[in-house]
Amino acid sequence: MIEFERYGFVKLTSDVFSSFIQYYNKMKTPLPSSLHFTSINAWSHTVVTYYKPIGEHLVCFQWDAPEKRWVLIPFLGVYEQEKINAVMKEVLLLYEQWHIPLVLTDVAEWMRPFYEAIPFFNWEVTCDRDLSDYVYTAEDFCASLNEQKVRYDYRYFIRKYNPVLEIMRPEYAAECAAFIHENWCIEHNCEECVYGCTVVTEETAVACVDKTGANGIVVRIDGKMIAFCIVNACCGQGVFQFKKTQRGFRGINEYLHKECYDRFLSGVNQINYTEDMGQEGLRKYKCKLAPYTLYPRYEMRKIEEAGEEKNETKSSGITDDNSGI
Numbered sequence: 001m002i003e004f005e006r007y008g009f010v011k012l013t014s015d016v017f018s019s020f021i022q023y024y025n026k027m028k029t030p031l032p033s034s035l036h037f038t039s040i041n042a043w044s045h046t047v048v049t050y051y052k053p054i055g056e057h058l059v060c061f062q063w064d065a066p067e068k069r070w071v072l073i074p075f076l077g078v079y080e081q082e083k084i085n086a087v088m089k090e091v092l093l094l095y096e097q098w099h100i101p102l103v104l105t106d107v108a109e110w111m112r113p114f115y116e117a118i119p120f121f122n123w124e125v126t127c128d129r130d131l132s133d134y135v136y137t138a139e140d141f142c143a144s145l146n147e148q149k150v151r152y153d154y155r156y157f158i159r160k161y162n163p164v165l166e167i168m169r170p171e172y173a174a175e176c177a178a179f180i181h182e183n184w185c186i187e188h189n190c191e192e193c194v195y196g197c198t199v200v201t202e203e204t205a206v207a208c209v210d211k212t213g214a215n216g217i218v219v220r221i222d223g224k225m226i227a228f229c230i231v232n233a234c235c236g237q238g239v240f241q242f243k244k245t246q247r248g249f250r251g252i253n254e255y256l257h258k259e260c261y262d263r264f265l266s267g268v269n270q271i272n273y274t275e276d277m278g279q280e281g282l283r284k285y286k287c288k289l290a291p292y293t294l295y296p297r298y299e300m301r302k303i304e305e306a307g308e309e310k311n312e313t314k315s316s317g318i319t320d321d322n323s324g325i
């Protein structure tokens with residue numbers, strides 16, 4: 001069991017966004033969608049995060065409950081090699097006490113060379129295509145919104161259904177949770193949500209929308225919710241973080257895209273539409289949305305050198321359940 005508080009780490013809650021944003025603001029290159037505060041907070045019921053400033057960076061460890069392991073996520077702050085080397089040196093002192101494997105997750109392509117250049121480090125690097133982000137340039141995304149069919153479907157939706165748009169507010173959390181139950185859970189079983197409960201995740205995102213740097217909209221027809229969307233913007237990138245719609249309304253996706261982009265994302269350079277999680281239908285949809293680039297999220301596991309003490313989880317008394325949190 002790791003007592004993170006003993007080492008000066010604090011458990012992440014939705015109230016600490018202001019502590020994170022100062023480090024995000026130092027990063028000029030876009031991050032994986034999973035490293036945006038909105039996502040970290042929303043998934044906190046299944047991936048618990050502890051954070052602490054070390055030097056000029058924010059260092060975050062996570063208990064990854066689905067995988068039953070402790071992981072390190074990329075340092076938040078300025079990426080200069082000497083500074084990355086310095087903070088990793090401090091982190092290694094912690095690992096020497098904890099005796100757990102050093103596993104770094106959610107590493108962006110541009111971050112990888114910094115970690116590979118750390119002296120005396122060898123890494124085993126892997127990547128899961130299902131967790132790669134779909135990223136569109138803002139220009140290509142806007143061009144897709146201006147395609148004739150997209151414009152027609154957008155106008156058709158407004159003309160046919162006379163929708164009412166409301167800005168997302170925390171008090172909509174319970175209603176959004178019920179909406180997900182009725183429109184998502186009915187078509188999926190719980191075993192499909194291998195990374196955590198979709199209802200809890202998106203309900204948390206809505207409940208904390210005013211605290212996490214996110215924005216969103218709710219769409220109603222005749223007073224009934226038929227869609228909602230939550231987006232955020234950071235480091236020059238806009239992310240469509242969470243989106244749910246009721247089937248049967250032609251043009252609803254086009255409406256969500258245009259309204260969210262125009263209201264909240266018009267100043268970004270890129271649009272991140274997150275991963276497809278290996279779902280065939282979702283993959284086809286994201287591939288057709290606009291010309292895209294897949295942004296991988298690498299996992300880097302430090303390879304032990306000959307003679308180096310083995311970092312077995314059991315050697316520190318850490319169990320394979322969340323009693324380690």
